[in-house]
Amino acid sequence: MNQNESINNIKHNKQKWMKDCLDKVKEKYPERKEKFMTSSGVEIKNIYTPDNIADLDYLNDIGFPGQYPFTRGVQPTMYRGRFWTMRQYAGFGTAEESNARYKYLLSQGQTGLSVAFDLPTQIGYDSDHPMAEGEIGKVGVAVDSLLDMEVLFDGIPLDKVSTSMTINAPAAVLLAMYIVLAERQGISLDKLEGTIQNDILKEYIARGTYIFPIEPSLRITTDIFEYCSKYIPKWNTISISGYHIREAGATAVQEVAFTLANGIEYVNAALKAGLNIDDFAPRLSFFFSAHNDLLEEVAKFRAARRMWARIMKERFNAKDPKSMMLRFHTQTGGSTLTAQQPDNNIIRVALQALAAVLGGTQSLHTNSRDEALALPSEDSVKIALRTQQIIAYESGVCDTPDPLAGSYYVEYLTNQIEEKALQYIKKIDELGGAACAIKSGFIQKEIQDSAYRYQKEIEKGERIIVGLNKFKTEEKYHGNLLKVDHKVEKMQREKLKKLKSERDNEKVNRRLSELKEAACSKENIMPQIIDAVRAYATLGEICDVLRSTFGEYKENIIF
């Protein structure tokens, strides 16, 4: 029997099964719902059989782990070689407190650091800026100058850990601080491993910590690409982030579509700046979210990998297979956690982390159970880290790459996500690319519609959230919540005042005017930022120079 005959035979028998068996049972015992849907609106059939994926060409569409189109993973051995990097996002209060949390996490078996900065730092304000009042040290650590970075990494050898820094608009400044810090520790830059988020486009879409307008922001991004490809070859120069897009309310399909569309925009910007695709593309990395719909999430990661490989090869003519590999960090879905019955979040996080591992992630952050209430406490972070360790060491899912490949349902969903996401990318291309689609508000509007629909589904009881709209109780959470002390604000301001009175201010001013010159020209601004940081110019001072050159972004308000 050839393949067509075999597929027809399956189809025939499936119809027969539906008529003779399924329909009769459904008449007597109706299914729970009229229609079953994934979170992205893909209708889920009653059963999946080989005819649902009859068009799938194994060698072209799936292939082998470590080979184009990388559907099954980016390494040939995947977790048989080594596990993903366990990287909990952390930072709060002062550099001293965050340093202590990092040392604790490393002592508990965490394998990479991930720095959370407070909002003033993320928006390029020093702690003494009026807008910073009440925000210092709250959602991350406050970093005003190299002085704070020195404390943050005190006793942590930068050649022994890989560090991820969630920083975007002022990414160049924080990277510069990290570089100077490495110099001081006597570590050559080619030994540095880590990631700088440096993804400004999603800030305009979803996260809101932008400073400059889109064009100069893209220039800073490509300056970082160029500098790193020359001097810090092992550093991931960007983490193109779907996470925040998803958390703002996007579906799994929208997450993939808008993230890859942003990726295309960065590649275009870098090519326009004269960079060679295979020089910078291998250091592009991605960041996705993992939500509760386990199998759709697995399919999402597989589809994203295959799509990026094809985009890089077919659209951009990349030659180096490393340029085609989509490597990604995953964070479990903060927005899926509930303040009601917070312990339930431990189970949600475990399922989401499992999806990330089954989907082949390179690095993972598991959220803590109390995050709908406050920043995570040390106890909760430990459970979150143990969740990753239990999946790694006990679940058995790490012993063969991409274990769900070949599942009729998972392969079908992978195809569906690719198809639907490609439609979005086509639409964004028609609008002139991601930057234009952001300016027009198209992407924001699509996400907000999904967010509103999701909320309505919960309120109507069409979407069940355990403990929130079903199986409710009136219990209070008895765990300890982390509180950031008010004193942090005062201490941080005093430290800054002292710095400004003790450093060589003439030198600082000289460095800042050199930076201004570089910013006005077309040259790469990284060397001037590094020099300014070395002279202890503050983050706010450096960003003010760039603000005065580039201007500030004004939000296109859509709701």
Next chain:
Amino acid sequence: MKRPIRVLVAKPGLDGHDRGAKVIARAFKDAGMEVIYTGLRQTPEQIVEAAIQEDVDVIALSILSGAHNTLFPRIMNLLHDMEAEDIMVIAGGIIPDEDIPFLKSVGIKEIFTPGTPTSKAVEYIMGNVKVQ
């Protein structure tokens, strides 16, 4: 005929997570209210000024950054200084239970914590704001 209730949805401080603010703004609109959304990074001064200029009945604040204990009292003080205390102020976001008594003591009428259906906030406004 009664005029619709006017609501200002505002995000004080630096936090950029506006999913909740935008969802609640749409829920208010769907319930027939007139809604003005200020956008991100608003200072207490900007919020109070916009509320007075737009002649709103309600200010709905949304915050997730933990800066509420600093920013909310400042907004209430400014409303007092401008003799605009007739504007009702409600708030939502990640606000720990233990902070709620203090925020109510400065004049915030109601605080909606994570997981509250939008219909609760709509009902609260409908039940507590009288328009001519």
